[in-house]
Amino acid sequence: MRKGLTIFSLILIILIVFSQLLLPTIAAKTLQSRLTMASKARAMQVQVSAMPAVLLLFGQIDQLDIAAEQAMLGQVRVDSLKLTGRNVSLPVDVMVSGQLAVRAADELNLSAVVTADDLLELLQRKVDKLQNAEVTIAPELITVSGQAKILGRMADIRMEGQVLEEDGNIYFRMTKLDIKNAILGKALLGNFFGDIMLVDLKKLSLPVELDDVLQQDGQVVLTASRHK
Numbered sequence: 001m002r003k004g005l006t007i008f009s010l011i012l013i014i015l016i017v018f019s020q021l022l023l024p025t026i027a028a029k030t031l032q033s034r035l036t037m038a039s040k041a042r043a044m045q046v047q048v049s050a051m052p053a054v055l056l057l058f059g060q061i062d063q064l065d066i067a068a069e070q071a072m073l074g075q076v077r078v079d080s081l082k083l084t085g086r087n088v089s090l091p092v093d094v095m096v097s098g099q100l101a102v103r104a105a106d107e108l109n110l111s112a113v114v115t116a117d118d119l120l121e122l123l124q125r126k127v128d129k130l131q132n133a134e135v136t137i138a139p140e141l142i143t144v145s146g147q148a149k150i151l152g153r154m155a156d157i158r159m160e161g162q163v164l165e166e167d168g169n170i171y172f173r174m175t176k177l178d179i180k181n182a183i184l185g186k187a188l189l190g191n192f193f194g195d196i197m198l199v200d201l202k203k204l205s206l207p208v209e210l211d212d213v214l215q216q217d218g219q220v221v222l223t224a225s226r227h228k
Contacts, residue, residue, distance in 0.1 A: 024047075024048055024049050024050070024053055024056065027048050027056040027057075028046045028047055028048045029046075031046050031048065031094070032044050032045065032046035034094070035066070035068075035100055036068075038099055038100070039068060039071040039072050039073075039100075040071065040072050040077075041068040041069060041070060041071035041072075041081075042069045042070035042071075043068065043069045043070070044066065044067070044068040044069070044071065045065075045066070045067045045068075046064075046065070046066050047063075047064075047065040047066075048061045048063070048064055048065075049061070049062050049063045050062045058092065059089055059090035059091060059092050059094065059103075060088075060089055060090075061085070061087075061088040061089075061090065062086070062087060063085070063086060064083070064084065064085040064086075064088045065083075065084050066081070066082065066083040066084070066100075067080070067081070067082050068080070068081040068082075069081075073112050073198075073199055073204075073222075074170075074197070074198060074199030074200055074201075074203070074204065075122060075126075075197055075198055075199065075200075076114055076118060076119070076122045076198040076199060077118050077121055077122070078112040078113060078114050078118060078222075079113045079114065079115045079117075079118055079219070080112065080113045081110075081111070081112045081113075082109075082110070082111045082112075083100075083108070083109070083110050083206075084107075084108070084109045085102065085105045085107060085108040085109070086105065086106050086107040086108075087105060087106035087107070088102055088104075088105040088106075088108065089102065089103040089104040089105065090102060090103065091103060099205070100205065100206070101205035101206070102205065102206050102207055104207065105207060105226055106226075107225075107226060108206065108207060108208055108225060108226040109208075109223075109224075109225045109226075110206065110208050110222075110223070110224045110225065111221065111222065111223045111224075112221070112222045113219050113220070113221055113222075114163070114198065114219060114220040114221075114222065115137075115218060115219045116135040116136060116137045116218055116219070117135075119135050119137070119142070119163075119172065119220070120133060120134070120135040120144075122172075122196065122198065123135070123144065123172070123196060126196050127148075127196070129148040129149055129150070130144075130146055130147075130148055130157075131146060131147045131148065131149070131154075132146050132147050133145065133146030133147075134146065137215060137216070137217065137218055137219060137220060138215065138217060139215050139216060139217065140215075141160050141161070141162060141175070141215075142160070142161050142162055142163065142172070142215065142220075143158065143159065143160055144157075144158070144159040144160075144161070145157070145158045145159075150179075155179050155180060156179070156180040157177065157178065157179050157180075158177075158178045159174050159176065159177050159178075160174070160175050160176040160177075161173050161174040161175050161176075162175065162215065163198065163213055163215060163220045164213060165210045165213055168200065168201045168202045168209075168210070169197055169199070169200050169201070169202075170197070170198045170199040170200075170201070170210070170213065170222065171195040171196060171197055171198065172195070172196040172198060173195050174194075174195075199222070201224065206224075207226050208224040208225055208226050208227075209224060209225070209226075209227045210222070210223075210224045211223045211224055211225055
């Protein structure tokens with residue numbers, strides 16, 4: 001009887017040790033694969049840990065670290081993305097669906113970098129009239145130059161704007177528009193393109209709020225975190 005209990009205890013200890021060593025790797029690789037496909041990321045690294053590791057099977061993570069390159073965040077492709085969290089609770093179906101959703105977390109931090117090429121790609125998708133465009137990002141403003149077909153005639157355009165937040169949404173908002181060779185005057189075309197949404201934070205399924213939108217030379221840095 002005592003020998004049997006000893007053997008059972010040893011087997012149990014071995015299983016616990018192996019689960020602690022293997023489960024975090026398996027969970028991280030599975031989550032990484034699913035999120036890479038869902039976000040269309042070029043590359044992604046995921047690290048998770050929990051004590052005991054079996055909690056990972058139920059979506060409970062003590063420490064979460066995600067780093068991605070060229071991933072979709074809302075409507076815009078971002079050059080880099082980082083998400084870190086502590087005491088994170090994920091829905092179990094995240095492993096199946098690949099859509100990152102966080103039910104709760106003691107701490108959650110998100111940062112993303114949008115380059116001029118990323119913003120150009122978004123504008124070309126959202127503004128079908130825009131052709132041969134170039135985007136320049138500076139701390140003071142963002143400029144977009146190119147051509148657009150207006151009433152059947154190609155016009156040279158130059159827009160100025162900025163990335164800003166409003167009601168949980170992150171937009172590119174045009175503040176100035178110069179047009180050459182257009183049939184219509186500037187007054188009629190002042191709001192021709194309107195706001196272009198980058199990210200709707202309320203649709204991310206992450207309990208975070210925007211902290212900052214920082215325009216720098218060549219890029220815009222977005223940061224958000226869980227506000228207690």
